[in-house]
Amino acid sequence: MISGAAAIKFEWAMLGLTVPFVLLRLYSRCWITRNASASDIVVVLTWVLFAIGTSQDFATYRLGFFQDQQTYTLSLLDNFLDKENLVKVLKISFTNTIPYYGTLWGTKVSLLLLYYKLIPESIPILRLALHITSLVIGVSFFIVFCLNMFWCVPISRNWSIDKEDACFSFAARVPYFVTAALHLLTEFMLLILPFPLLKVLNLTPRKRVEVGALFALGGLCIVFTIIRIVEVGLAVNVATVGVWSTVEQAGGIIVVCAPALRGLGAQPTPQSQVDLESGQQPSIHGQGWWTAGRATPKRRDSGSPHEIIPKAFLRFSGTHQSENAWESLPDKQPSSDDITITHAQRVVPNDLSSQASAEDLNITKPEQTVQVQPA
Template identity: 30%
Template sequence: ACLEIALAGTQCDALNLQSCFCTNEILQANVSICVLAECTYQEQVVASNLQAIICKGVPQPSRSNEIIHTIIILSVFTFPILCLRCFSRWSITRQLWWDDWMAVLAGVRPPLQQHWMYLTDTNELYADLAKLGLGKHLWNVRPVDSPPLLKYFYAAQILYSLAQVLAKLSILFLYLRIFPRPKFRLATYIAIGVLIMDGIVYMLLPAFECLPIRSFWDRSVPGKCLNLPAIIYTGASTGIIMDFVIICLPISELKTLNLTLRKKITLGLMFSVGSFACITSLIRLKYIAVFGSSFDVTWDDTDVVMWSFIEIAMAEICACLPTIRPLLVHYIPSMFQSTSRSINTTTTLQKGYKPRVPPKLSRGHNGEELMSDDEGLVIKTQRPVMVWSKVPVLQDNSDIELGFRKATN
């Protein structure tokens, strides 16, 4: 009946459907809308099998390869950069701190998300993704594949928010390692708190957007759902605002550092790489406009899915780049000749104050750092040390971690 209704008023001959129906996306969409609205699940399976028989041999548009290529490219870049970050930090401090662990967790989260979405590194599972239907027109997706596809998409929404929060937390914790001024640290802690609360909200909203939860992927279960496009819009908007906050936070601190203009510019560029993640968020926001308003979701939402992966990867890369600069300075010194020279560790952060900086830095037992100040006080610690006088100063090896001074034995 749906086919008859769709063919009514057209010049399509029912005896020659392959030439006029299988190549007409509008006609196929009208039939698919009718089938989903009027037919039971069993009838939908029959209709899908009938369409497969009628359109056998006719090429079906698919964007599955675009998704596969995107994931491969992202994996090639993000995983090595994450490894370089950990190696760089470990080679300098012999330990990983909160910013490193946040980056590691964010780095392993996208592969977990890809696992739920059947987007792992094996060609077999990439083929399974194509069978499930992401990147294909909805009427070319088998009804039996729709529930698992929706289930994986449900999980991906939650894990996307988690990966974003972890990557941004990594950057904020890095700020705490580098900039010790109390007001800045307070602002950073506030940003961390807001980011965590925002992440919790936008993980819980997708998790409970439909009640009962099963009704999200099992359309045979009656349920009530929230406005998913509105949730995604507001989540993307708050994420972009946090991106701008993270980019702007260190600007005031750079002005207070007693560095040459060239070194300030270099340090500013290191932290401004976060703008690339913000750009990808804005591009993703553009494609969200059709999210939820399109009937052909498996085709039209492909861009949203791909840019979500790109956004996560860029956030992870941006969080790692400032910390791998010491490796680049060590192995490619010619590129950083003007900024890799030793800087004076008695940096004056504010006019009128000259902070006390530990003159000695040595390695103690069990990898602990033994630092002595000018009064002979010995501080034993396994974590970054902040030495306070009238104005807090950077830890003695913070500029080493950023590649502005080489470590000395």
Template identity: 25%
Template sequence: MAYSDIHLPLPGFIALDWTLMAFALLPILIRISLRARSRTLHSPATNVSDTFIVLSWLSGCVLICINTWKNTTRMQYLSSPPQTLYYGVPPSQSGHLLYVSWISLFFIYISLWSAKAAFLAFYYSIFSLQGRRIRLALLVACVFTFFTFLLHMGLIAFWCTPVSANWSPPPGKPLCSAVHSINSVTISTIANITTDIVILSIPMHALWTRASKFGGTERAGLLFVFAMGGVSILAALVRFVCLKLVQGVPKASITHTIDVWALVEIVSSILAVCAPSCRAFVRMWGRREQRHGRLGSEEAVVAEGRCDVDGSTTESRGDKLEHVGLRIEQLVAEGK
């Protein structure tokens, strides 16, 4: 089965990249805004979590800046014959484009692992006092996450020898890349998904023991967090499947597939980390709207002059007076 790269005009890829990153910025701003307005003292773990989530977004921005530059460069040669181009540009420029593309791979995994680190710091801020067992689980998860991050950095940097084979292979040898080698991608995907599963499994025991205390809203919020984590895992699997389908195709051009699904994985990770803050923001906004609604209705009643000193309305008192008047008329008629 053959697979071809995602078909979308180059301006469309640029717009998609910036739209996704702008969408990911919104929950980060909500999270930081709630932190700034909170009167409680923030723990160091909370501050570390915020720092990592901002780093994740900034690394993603570096990635899409590089992607924007690449796609803008390719747009200059859309009218050129395809046989005269290599990776969308003339061969004389392909080496520099591939070198910059290789640099961008580091920012993919810096962004992804920063989001994972933000998750772990957030867990520590809420579970650090739950007991020795949960602290030990957090420590093991942190160490495992750190080593899987080093693994990915090593795969990108040292999978190809010499390193320049990533953008300028020796004469007679094909272009080398860790993200195009199915063996490297298999190692990367297993490590990535395993890390996500380890991180998502940490709060399961605590949440399971307290599940009976959660209402429908709380369960929906937790489901959203785990769903976003599941999207991140799904995106990693999709990238693996796409690369598996083209492993036997020479000079397979699947740059957009890798970039798009990497960005989806980054954005879903950011949403998962910021989901609790977004839920708190929605609840706070809902309570504010209800309070304003009650105040508005009371002000409207007073403004219309319908409220008496004792709290009853003039309409209700008028109804009572009308009822008394009818009763008096009835008694008078009976007396006659």
């Protein structure tokens, strides 16, 4: 049997284990592949909920909880001697269900956002399945939240120390098993959903296996959930429940961070290859995490500093705009045949970094002469 002190240390260790995965995901998405999205925000918020839940467990441990033979049953009212601290422990345990289930469903939402980028609208049957999965996950979270919050009414019964009035909604049988069933159902839906997509992806057999293995990581969350359900059923020891609940949450966070880590081996995407207006990287092989790390098209060796930027995003690097409106339009730029540059006088400046004056260069075009102002 796991001791309370060992359980708390294990929870902090698992929280620390998830930190590098979250940071590496953010580094890969924000710096290397430059395709950060709402799913990254969800992952960060999910980790924050995980940290809050771990802190709450530590707070109850400091109050005398997580001791040997303590369970989430009414016998706790007799075994806990300090009644004032017992009320605090019960209040914290009641509110702890919010970050706990928030973490579990947060990982589901992060995967859903990933699937919405992966599954194209050109596959309507998969998009329909994705919409149904999203609806089921949303409804299931609402049911889980209501059951664990309002199973015992008034809510104050959750921290009552009177045996005849006490009721723990977070440990009641109906909320627990309904929550476990909905959790497993949605996990299976998320696990199965992306595999039909492998048939239509233009991937080599090796890449197909790699992507399939990443999808299959979701099966680890199901394994952890089943183990937790069995362990809680066999022994309702508080420390045991805390350990397996932590493993379940940490495993979910690691699984949702794993796909983005494929881009760590790639070179950072140059800022010049990003749309100057929207900030988005132009699509090369379509959108999706499986493209992370692929080589971008080779640059043309023309010597032009703007050559790697798409023409639609080309902007002039001068410090001032031209006085003539026609010169500021990309489709109205004069060609090399329309411009004649003649040197009126060759000037050799003493300072090599200086520029020729406006009188030194005469730039002409048909029917109009343009005087170039000094930069």
